[in-house]
Amino acid sequence: MKSSAEMISPEALPMAQSSQQAMNKEKTDRYQAGKSASFGRYLWPLLALTLLLLVNLFIDSSFFHLTYQDDRLYGSLIDILNRSAPVALLAIGMSLVIATGGIDLSVGAVMAIVGAVCANLLLIPDISLVTVILAGLIVGLAAGSINGALVSFLGIQPIVATLLLMVAGRGVAQLINQGQIITFQHEGFAAIGVGQFLGLPMPIWIVVGMLLLSQLLLRKTALGLFIEAVGCNAKASRYLGINDKSIKIFAYAIAGLCAALAGMISTADIQGSDANNIGLWLELDAILAVVIGGAALTGGRFSLVLSIIGALIIQTLATTIIVSGLPAKFNLLIKAIVILSVLLLQSEKFRRQLSGLFKLGIFNNAKAGDKK
Amino acid sequence: MMAQRFIPLWITASLLLVMFLIGSAQFEGFASIRVVTNLFRDNAFLLITALGMTLVIISGGIDLSVGSVIALSGVLTSVLITEYHWHPLQAFALVLPLGTLFGAMMGTIIHVYKLQPFIVTLAGMFLARGMATTISEESIAIDHPFYDAIADLSIALPGSGSLDISSLIFILFFIIIATVMHYSRFGTNVYALGGNAQSAELMGVSIAKTTISIYALSSFLATLAGIVFTFYTFSGYALGAVGVELDAIAAVVIGGTLLTGGRGFVLGTVLGVFLMGVIQTYITFDGTLSSWWTKIVIGLLLFFFIVLQKLLNGRKPSHG
Amino acid sequence: MSLILELNNISKHYPGVKALEEVSLRLCSGEVHALLGENGAGKSTLVKVMTGAQSKDSGDIVFLGEKQHFCTPIEAQKVGISTVYQEVNLLPNLSVAQNLFLGHEPKRFGLIHFNKMYTDARSVLTQFKLDIDVTAPLSQYSIAVQQLIAIARGVAMSAKVLVLDEPTASLDADEVQVLFGILNQLKQKGVAIVFITHFLDQVYQISDRITVLRNGRFIGEYLTSELPQTQLIEAMLGRSLQAQLVDKKSDDNAVKATTAVLLSLESVSVKGSIQAMTLTVPKGQAVGLAGLLGSGRSEVCNAVFGLDLLESGSIHLAGKKLHLSQPVDAIHAGIALCPEDRKVDGIIGPLSIRENIILALQASVGWWRCLSKARQEEIAQFFIDKLQIATPDADKPIEQLSGGNQQKVILARWLAIEPILLVLDEPTRGIDIGAHAEIIKLIRSLCDDGMSLLVASSELDELVAFSNKVVVMRDRYAVRELTGLELTSQHVMQAIAEG
Known part of the structure; x- marks a missing residue:
């Protein structure tokens, strides 16, 4: 869809200078192309996901197979959904932060802190599950708010501001754990990670719940629009009465909250808090998910659904590598190649070069045809 | 009036001195040549990497790929030596240019496609790590007479301290990089780019050449650090040197370099690494303090320096 | 040579x-x-x-x-x-x-x-x-x-x-x-x-x-x-405008001149931009600010909108003293500004026309009470029709519009919150000559509807055409106030040149 717009504009340009009409036409064309591009926004990530799934199906014909056992669905698709839950949650928060033009490197460390807090609270006998979960969420919110305050009140670059917590956060988590791996026995809490509800693993429900809640909060109020406005043009937003600082803090706070949920899932999953390894490098996966979902790192429009599709693509890719029998060591390499391609495709110049190559190809083929 | 730009440098130096004095007062054997040379020896690879990171950050960029490049360089070197029976020097002669090329490619992508250094070097980080694990997931021990010879090679200093080859390599490159940064046109261009890329371009600085060279140089130094790391561990490991990029960035910031670019000193970064090293040594000497305090203290130090930079810059008359 | x-x-x-x-x-x-x-x-x-x-x-x-x-x-x-x-x-x-x-x-x-x-x-x-x-x-x-x-x-x-x-x-x-x-x-x-x-x-x-x-x-x-x-x-x-526009001067000028003062600046100074500026804007009138670049005309607009902090002096709106430290304060008081640099301070490029129009209204209602999509579309369509914004529909990103239409969208944005005072800084800059006339017509109709305007412009003929009063600035000071028969571009030019 995008490339057609690129192909129209170079021819249309000289005409546009000669007559106003042509210019209007070109604008309309561009606009129409832009309209279909917003459709294409969903098209490409979905296409990529479908393609990946089909590859899996091709390799393993029982890939889509689902079985129902012990009140629960089993199957590769469920696995993918379940395993992508932490990154999907992080991606929801990261989408908002990136939409404001920021970035949050600390979410992995926040996961570790929340995991440590919850695990240690669970050691207290007879503590209620609600208290533990609330404590975890509050810690996440607080961590996110600190990031937000550093960015909007102290005016520190987002990368740097969140780097602080990324470095110190794991230290804090280890401090809480006193350097140990804290394990716990608590069925209620463990259910967050390994439980099930209506036949689906609990993490899937948590992602769905968070997605619905955020969508409601962002799209049924004006917050989503304000976030996009601030991300597109913070100065103009301030000029029309939007409190851009609060909006930014809100985005980072939500990112912290999402990290808290992801941290609880991962902690519950292994029934223990491993401050060194929980959520390690997941911030990068979350950023990647948002970027694959088509969001620009410079801020602006966001789509939570697309970011979650991005997270699913990352997880499916990992699964594909396992299913295809390729050693897991290729995982990183393939991931890197995917990131690079996505990045380059986002660059207008690269697309132009690509479509130029494409046109050249057609041209050469046509010439070859003439000679025949 | 003392030049404002030296203030962070002085603060880092004083902190380093204070930390060292506290350690010396508290523990016997802390104030020894040996402790100092060990700082060099243990941190040589980080020091070399941080030299490159300083350049990148002064230019207003960031390089997240260095940790992975260290691992890749180590793995490639050890595979060439142990499996293909190359002489280590031959291996170095291949690995170093390859590493440099890797950085040059990242620089090219950043410049040509106007992509953020953060995300491009993040991709580079995955790519280098991926290539390293593809080559070998196991730790590969290097057993070569050349390595034994290198291990024995050192300059003895009084007080049972000695500067090994890694420390010497660092010192050599520190001198080279410091000279380049402060006495060459390229160095001035790096500062210019970090000050204001647009102005620099209008004043005739070639942005393309400078950007590509900066990232090439950073990767070259990381590759070299990877080789130095094999001197230290006698092995190459694809999953090693994880998070070195964060240590390097932290050292650069603690060393007083402005993360937004344009201002900073290579010497500051070296002091920053030493400050982090002394804190580590202090914690080791103490024995009761746990290792996580290092991370927390470094986080606090980072915060302190970032706020300090903000305050220092808030005062300058700014316009346009 | x-x-x-x-x-x-x-x-x-x-x-x-x-x-x-x-x-x-x-x-x-x-x-x-x-x-x-x-x-x-x-x-x-x-x-x-x-x-x-x-x-x-x-x-x-x-x-x-x-x-x-x-x-x-x-x-x-x-x-x-x-x-x-x-x-x-x-x-x-x-x-x-x-x-x-x-x-x-x-x-x-x-x-x-x-x-x-x-x-x-x-x-x-x-x-x-x-x-x-x-x-x-x-x-x-x-x-x-x-x-x-x-x-x-x-x-x-x-x-x-x-x-x-x-x-x-x-x-x-x-x-x-x-x-x-x-x-x-x-x-x-x-x-x-x-x-x-x-x-x-x-x-x-x-x-x-x-x-x-x-x-x-x-x-x-x-x-x-x-x-x-x-x-x-x-x-x-320039003297680019057609005669029909220049010939405005309805006779009710004199009548209007007696109406109540809405905005008054009393010896307002802003560091490095304006000095001891005194100015009044009567209710339902348009006051023009003339002067060359750097004379302080844009800076007056900024001060009234709370972008620049006052060094001394005071601003009163409808008799109440204003304490402006940021744009929100001005907006709450009922003041709106169409900024000089439309691209940087005005439009939010990738967002649609509809969103750009309703944003200020939404910001003033607060984030919690979101305007329904239908209401948004209604408001957007109303202004697209009223201001004749040339666009196929309201969902087009504003950055794809021409300068004149972008300016109309920004005007619509403010009209939607019905401000008491509308400040326009260079409303016709970088706009096709055809769109100039439309914007001017719009400004005049706003005045007729009872809104008060403060307009800074370098287009003297236009300024004279719609203003009831023009304040001429030179070197950060107000040097002349022209009304009634004196209000011709010739006089304004003289005042700029001679002080």
Whole structure:
């Protein structure tokens, strides 16, 4: 869809200078192309996901197979959904932060802190599950708010501001754990990670719940629009009465909250808090998910659904590598190649070069045809 | 009036001195040549990497790929030596240019496609790590007479301290990089780019050449650090040197370099690494303090320096 | 005097804006050539095209008889065109000497020869009567000193053509005289100097010839000695409007003049921009602010909207004293501003027309009570129809609209919250001439509906056409207030020229 717009504009340009009409036409064309591009926004990530799934199906014909056992669905698709839950949650928060033009490197460390807090609270006998979960969420919110305050009140670059917590956060988590791996026995809490509800693993429900809640909060109020406005043009937003600082803090706070949920899932999953390894490098996966979902790192429009599709693509890719029998060591390499391609495709110049190559190809083929 | 730009440098130096004095007062054997040379020896690879990171950050960029490049360089070197029976020097002669090329490619992508250094070097980080694990997931021990010879090679200093080859390599490159940064046109261009890329371009600085060279140089130094790391561990490991990029960035910031670019000193970064090293040594000497305090203290130090930079810059008359 | 640089029929378009249309400039060696025009006339764009910082869409650049295509500033510098850009385009983090010699550092043994560089730097700066520490970072010095250093850099490059874009904006009178002394020396050496400024007295003092641009078009080339100042101002500000628009002056002017005061500024001063400004805007009237660039007209708008903090004085709205520390305060009081730089401060580019229209309303209702999609569409459609915004539908991103339509969307944004006072800063800048008339008509109808307006504009004919009163500013002060029969563009121009 995008490339057609690129192909129209170079021819249309000289005409546009000669007559106003042509210019209007070109604008309309561009606009129409832009309209279909917003459709294409969903098209490409979905296409990529479908393609990946089909590859899996091709390799393993029982890939889509689902079985129902012990009140629960089993199957590769469920696995993918379940395993992508932490990154999907992080991606929801990261989408908002990136939409404001920021970035949050600390979410992995926040996961570790929340995991440590919850695990240690669970050691207290007879503590209620609600208290533990609330404590975890509050810690996440607080961590996110600190990031937000550093960015909007102290005016520190987002990368740097969140780097602080990324470095110190794991230290804090280890401090809480006193350097140990804290394990716990608590069925209620463990259910967050390994439980099930209506036949689906609990993490899937948590992602769905968070997605619905955020969508409601962002799209049924004006917050989503304000976030996009601030991300597109913070100065103009301030000029029309939007409190851009609060909006930014809100985005980072939500990112912290999402990290808290992801941290609880991962902690519950292994029934223990491993401050060194929980959520390690997941911030990068979350950023990647948002970027694959088509969001620009410079801020602006966001789509939570697309970011979650991005997270699913990352997880499916990992699964594909396992299913295809390729050693897991290729995982990183393939991931890197995917990131690079996505990045380059986002660059207008690269697309132009690509479509130029494409046109050249057609041209050469046509010439070859003439000679025949 | 003392030049404002030296203030962070002085603060880092004083902190380093204070930390060292506290350690010396508290523990016997802390104030020894040996402790100092060990700082060099243990941190040589980080020091070399941080030299490159300083350049990148002064230019207003960031390089997240260095940790992975260290691992890749180590793995490639050890595979060439142990499996293909190359002489280590031959291996170095291949690995170093390859590493440099890797950085040059990242620089090219950043410049040509106007992509953020953060995300491009993040991709580079995955790519280098991926290539390293593809080559070998196991730790590969290097057993070569050349390595034994290198291990024995050192300059003895009084007080049972000695500067090994890694420390010497660092010192050599520190001198080279410091000279380049402060006495060459390229160095001035790096500062210019970090000050204001647009102005620099209008004043005739070639942005393309400078950007590509900066990232090439950073990767070259990381590759070299990877080789130095094999001197230290006698092995190459694809999953090693994880998070070195964060240590390097932290050292650069603690060393007083402005993360937004344009201002900073290579010497500051070296002091920053030493400050982090002394804190580590202090914690080791103490024995009761746990290792996580290092991370927390470094986080606090980072915060302190970032706020300090903000305050220092808030005062300058700014316009346009 | 021989022709050294010719620009023929240069055109340059940005999305939604025609920055230059068939503009020409002829430059002879050994002359100071003033390039004049209001903000947005295209001077800076022309300079950027001339020096390779931006590419042109069409037209030729002929330098010393040869056609040139500069792609980068370096190429232009190599053939001998050196430029000092409007904003001080130096590197604040480098030392003064490094700034002077970046790219041309003296070397010894392959390394920069700092001692020689410092000596050279000192000797260059002596010409400018600057005795400063050349080893200190540039950011330590005032903007005026930085400006002189930027000019010194241009001079030190020993160029054939030296382009100075607003070189005197932050210099005091003595510094200007030093600069002119140096320019005269350069002239004698045969250097051609392009001099862009908004200080007309300086134009008459130093320049030999003048080229005037307006709205991206070439207006004329004149000999300075043969062009009286009023004619020059007329050329710059233009008399572009059709007679029907100019002939407004409904007889109810006098009646309206007695209505209550809505906004009053009492000896308002803002650091570095306006001094002891007193001004009243009556209810339901439009008050115009006239003056040349830098006279303080935009700054008054900013102060009323809470963008610049007051140093002294007070602002009252409907009898109540306002405490403005940020735009939100002004909006709550009922004041809206259409900013001068539409692209940077006004539009939120990637968002749709609908969203751009409802954002201010939404911000004032708060984030919790979201306007329903249907309500949004209703509001957007209402204003699209009312203001005749040319668009297929309300979901088009605003950045794809033309300048005039963007301006209408921003007007709609504010009209949607029904402000008491609407402040317009250059409402017709960078807009097609056809759209000018529409905007003017709109402003007049708003007044008729009882809204009060404060409008700063460089288009005198338009200002006179819709204003009930025009306040003329010069050098940060209000110098004249014109109403009734006195309110003609001729009088305004005189007031600008004579004070």
